[in-house]
Amino acid sequence: MLKKIFAGHIWHNLKKSKPLIYNITNYVTVNDCANILLAVGGSPIMSDAVEEAEDLVKICDGLNINIGTLNNNSIKCMLTAGQKANELGKFIIFDAVGVGASEFRKNTAKLLMENIKFDVIKGNFSEIAVLFDNSNKTRGVDANENDEIDRQKLDSIVKFALNMADKLNSIIVITGKIDIIANKKNAYCIFNGNEMMSKVTGTGCQLSSLIAAVACVNKNFLLEAVASAVCIMGISGEIAYKKLKFDSGNASYRNYIIDAVYNFNVRDFEEFANYKFY
Amino acid sequence: MLKKIFAGHIWHNLKKSKPLIYNITNYVTVNDCANILLAVGGSPIMSDAVEEAEDLVKICDGLNINIGTLNNNSIKCMLTAGQKANELGKFIIFDAVGVGASEFRKNTAKLLMENIKFDVIKGNFSEIAVLFDNSNKTRGVDANENDEIDRQKLDSIVKFALNMADKLNSIIVITGKIDIIANKKNAYCIFNGNEMMSKVTGTGCQLSSLIAAVACVNKNFLLEAVASAVCIMGISGEIAYKKLKFDSGNASYRNYIIDAVYNFNVRDFEEFANYKFY
Amino acid sequence: MLKKIFAGHIWHNLKKSKPLIYNITNYVTVNDCANILLAVGGSPIMSDAVEEAEDLVKICDGLNINIGTLNNNSIKCMLTAGQKANELGKFIIFDAVGVGASEFRKNTAKLLMENIKFDVIKGNFSEIAVLFDNSNKTRGVDANENDEIDRQKLDSIVKFALNMADKLNSIIVITGKIDIIANKKNAYCIFNGNEMMSKVTGTGCQLSSLIAAVACVNKNFLLEAVASAVCIMGISGEIAYKKLKFDSGNASYRNYIIDAVYNFNVRDFEEFANYKFY
Numbered sequence: 001m002l003k004k005i006f007a008g009h010i011w012h013n014l015k016k017s018k019p020l021i022y023n024i025t026n027y028v029t030v031n032d033c034a035n036i037l038l039a040v041g042g043s044p045i046m047s048d049a050v051e052e053a054e055d056l057v058k059i060c061d062g063l064n065i066n067i068g069t070l071n072n073n074s075i076k077c078m079l080t081a082g083q084k085a086n087e088l089g090k091f092i093i094f095d096a097v098g099v100g101a102s103e104f105r106k107n108t109a110k111l112l113m114e115n116i117k118f119d120v121i122k123g124n125f126s127e128i129a130v131l132f133d134n135s136n137k138t139r140g141v142d143a144n145e146n147d148e149i150d151r152q153k154l155d156s157i158v159k160f161a162l163n164m165a166d167k168l169n170s171i172i173v174i175t176g177k178i179d180i181i182a183n184k185k186n187a188y189c190i191f192n193g194n195e196m197m198s199k200v201t202g203t204g205c206q207l208s209s210l211i212a213a214v215a216c217v218n219k220n221f222l223l224e225a226v227a228s229a230v231c232i233m234g235i236s237g238e239i240a241y242k243k244l245k246f247d248s249g250n251a252s253y254r255n256y257i258i259d260a261v262y263n264f265n266v267r268d269f270e271e272f273a274n275y276k277f278y
Numbered sequence: 279m280l281k282k283i284f285a286g287h288i289w290h291n292l293k294k295s296k297p298l299i300y301n302i303t304n305y306v307t308v309n310d311c312a313n314i315l316l317a318v319g320g321s322p323i324m325s326d327a328v329e330e331a332e333d334l335v336k337i338c339d340g341l342n343i344n345i346g347t348l349n350n351n352s353i354k355c356m357l358t359a360g361q362k363a364n365e366l367g368k369f370i371i372f373d374a375v376g377v378g379a380s381e382f383r384k385n386t387a388k389l390l391m392e393n394i395k396f397d398v399i400k401g402n403f404s405e406i407a408v409l410f411d412n413s414n415k416t417r418g419v420d421a422n423e424n425d426e427i428d429r430q431k432l433d434s435i436v437k438f439a440l441n442m443a444d445k446l447n448s449i450i451v452i453t454g455k456i457d458i459i460a461n462k463k464n465a466y467c468i469f470n471g472n473e474m475m476s477k478v479t480g481t482g483c484q485l486s487s488l489i490a491a492v493a494c495v496n497k498n499f500l501l502e503a504v505a506s507a508v509c510i511m512g513i514s515g516e517i518a519y520k521k522l523k524f525d526s527g528n529a530s531y532r533n534y535i536i537d538a539v540y541n542f543n544v545r546d547f548e549e550f551a552n553y554k555f556y
Numbered sequence: 557m558l559k560k561i562f563a564g565h566i567w568h569n570l571k572k573s574k575p576l577i578y579n580i581t582n583y584v585t586v587n588d589c590a591n592i593l594l595a596v597g598g599s600p601i602m603s604d605a606v607e608e609a610e611d612l613v614k615i616c617d618g619l620n621i622n623i624g625t626l627n628n629n630s631i632k633c634m635l636t637a638g639q640k641a642n643e644l645g646k647f648i649i650f651d652a653v654g655v656g657a658s659e660f661r662k663n664t665a666k667l668l669m670e671n672i673k674f675d676v677i678k679g680n681f682s683e684i685a686v687l688f689d690n691s692n693k694t695r696g697v698d699a700n701e702n703d704e705i706d707r708q709k710l711d712s713i714v715k716f717a718l719n720m721a722d723k724l725n726s727i728i729v730i731t732g733k734i735d736i737i738a739n740k741k742n743a744y745c746i747f748n749g750n751e752m753m754s755k756v757t758g759t760g761c762q763l764s765s766l767i768a769a770v771a772c773v774n775k776n777f778l779l780e781a782v783a784s785a786v787c788i789m790g791i792s793g794e795i796a797y798k799k800l801k802f803d804s805g806n807a808s809y810r811n812y813i814i815d816a817v818y819n820f821n822v823r824d825f826e827e828f829a830n831y832k833f834y
Contacts, residue, residue: 026602027586027602028586028587029587030305030306031306031309031310031479031587032587034479034480035529038476038528039477039527039528045376046304046305046306047347047348048349049382051348051350051382052379052382055379055380055381056379059379069604070607070608071629072607073349098601101611102608102611102612104605105608199595199818200594201587201590201591201600202590246819247815247816247819249595249815249816249818249819250594250814250815250818251595251810251812251815251818252812254529254591255529255532258528259526259529260527262477262528262529263526263527305583308583309588309757312758313756313810316754317805322757323654324582324584327625327627329626329628329658330657330658330659333658333659333660334657334658517803521803532807533807533811534807534808535807536806537804537805537808538805540755540807541802541803
């Protein structure tokens with residue numbers, strides 16, 4: 001079902017709409033987020049100034065909020081932009097980067113979630129768990145061993161994701177070896193991707209920008225659109241991996257992934273998409 | 279005439295001077311701006327701290343102000359640095375990135391233009407138009423369809439650029455499919471470049487850094503120096519485009535453009551420069 | 557002796573520990589710092605928010621403070637993080653980027669050095685000299701001609717480094733054509749590297765992240781660990797240089813250097829390391 005929806009409407013809507021995505025994101029991977037948006041046919045705006053938050057929400061098609069680096073000004077900007085986007089009915093994704101690493105991130109995430117209705121909330125398993133139980137367990141910013149979602153414990157994590165989606169009233173994206181995309185009723189598990197993607201900083205941030213672009217112009221098929229974006233990123237990671245030579249590393253891989261997104265087409269999806277519907 | 283001036287003095291002055299360019303620029307494309315300055319034989323300093331603005335102006339050869347991302351501290355830094363550069367007679371370029379996207383950018387541009395005399399003001403057609411009429415029409419940050427300067431409406435846009443240059447008392451650079459560089463008397467139209475450059479974030483920002491490097495050491499031929507820099511960037515985009523393979527995308531293209539600038543030489547200019555003098 | 561120590565423990569400790577490095581660094585080269593840490597098997601966190609400084613110090617294995625771009629908030633973050641790292645006995649490196657370019661940087665360096673005990677202090681010769689005599693001579697941010705350490709004046713600079721290490725009670729890293737790593741008793745001179753590395757922005761910043769990763773897990777051989785990291789970067793620069801084609805430039809070189817670090821192994825060290833012990 002995803003395959004059919006994707007091949008038809010989702011890709012077509014993306015390509016014809018050239019959505020403008022407003023990114024309030026970290027200063028580490030912001031350039032890659034801009035380039036992946038251009039690669040997929042979208043248009044990026046990056047800003048963390050509260051002074052222009054409302055103006056930028058008005059002209060954008062979707063909003064991407066990422067807490068990878070924070071300061072008090074950018075938090076104000078996120079709040080203002082998020083509330084304006086809610087008011088105008090614009091798509092918003094929240095990427096809870098490293099939320100377990102500090103109380104500051106945890107409190108910021110809480111503040112944002114209390115004041116903004118997100119269409120999509122994304123993180124690895126640790127990050128989503130922190131959002132869920134709002135516990136005091138501080139964890140690292142990277143995925144740890146418990147984040148490895150293998151097929152054995154997949155069923156229980158899908159249930160967790162469905163539960164989270166219900167509780168938080170958003171689509172939940174849990175990234176890992178297997179990616180899970182769930183609303184309160186259904187879930188997709190995506191088996192695409194390559195583990196070397198975790199050796200490139202910002203592939204997760206790029207995915208959030210990509211999800212924003214694909215989803216904001218496919219609001220009638222939101223779960224499928226988000227799942228499609230995750231597939232596109234994963235398949236691009238697989239295509240890029242095949243281009244690596246014996247002496248290539250994560251810097252070349254970074255470029256090849258964005259190149260693969262640039263050259264992505266519906267046939268790649270039909271040929272390589274590997275997912276399961278729950 | 280440009281061709282002769284370039285081949286001789288302009289390139290030579292750049293290569294022997296290794297100009298130090300102080301960039302107060304956005305956090306999205308700042309790394310590429312630094313690398314293109316190194317590629318062309320210059321030296322970059324990036325900072326947005328007002329506390330060191332005067333010190334950095336003193337040691338630099340040219341100043342590049344770019345409003346791609348703004349905050350209240352960086353605006354203070356731009357003002358202080360710009361006024362000090364005026365006092366010391368140092369070259370300044372202003373890149374009005376996305377000025378139509380918000381009142382905040384528009385007001386900042388106005389503030390800067392009222393308090394700083396810029397040698398060069400650069401933008402796409404929409405951006406320059408916003409500076410000109412200071413209208414309230416908000417536009418996106420990217421070029422829109424009206425920004426496509428084709429040969430049919432070239433004459434009228436050249437007139438607009440000459441008029442702008444007179445009104446704003448600066449060299450005006452209007453970027454697009456055809457680039458226009460004008461002072462109040464004359465204009466160059468540059469036909470170099472490749473449209474895929476618009477799929478790489480920051481090629482415009484990089485061009486501003488490049489203009490600063492080339493122009494600050496060629497003040498006696500300022501219009502020609504600016505036009506030469508625009509040619510160098512456009513030709514580099516053409517050379518880089520030829521290196522793309524069927525599966526290359528905008529990330530590889532980004533690297534190849536900077537690589538082409540690194541390897542640029544006078545013969546490339548003589549062979550590929552494509553411009554018209556008005 | 558370095559060779560043997562490296563080949564055995566140092567590399568092994570790095571690979572088994574996957575150290576988490578907390579980087580308070582500039583917004584110009586931060587992405588490359590993250591990618592080189594991933595390349596070498598470490599894990600990066602980037603942040604300049606004082607609100608989470610203590611939390612991030614607690615979970616990190618080493619701290620990297622770089623003053624390439626500064627603002628008042630990031631300075632507060634550096635101070636808080638540095639003092640907490642001292643309290644917890646965590647490794648800290650200080651990279652004095654462009655310290656001679658402004659009074660602001662000089663005063664910040666002084667403030668940090670008065671309040672934090674650094675395990676390693678790094679800079680080119682000009683920068684280290686500014687730290688030493690705290691003079692008022694403002695210099696540029698890049699190495700100047702006086703920074704060229706050739707073999708003739710090597711002996712005197714080694715003495716200077718040993719003296720500096722004693723005075724500042726830290727390991728001193730002086731980067732240049734020849735790199736010098738000294739504590740108050742001994743010094744290593746590293747002859748690896750390629751001069752084209754100076755045409756890539758941020759190779760120095762990347763080296764600081766790399767030093768942090770290698771050294772924080774080898775505290776019992778700190779001088780050797782720091783020297784090893786400098787060798788690894790230099791050798792990677794040599795390996796990457798061999799991959800360049802006639803039309804490659806600094807952008808491709810940037811990627812190849814990180815790729816070489818990604819593929820680095822003990823044999824590269826044994827084959828190419830070129831250093832002298834004093």
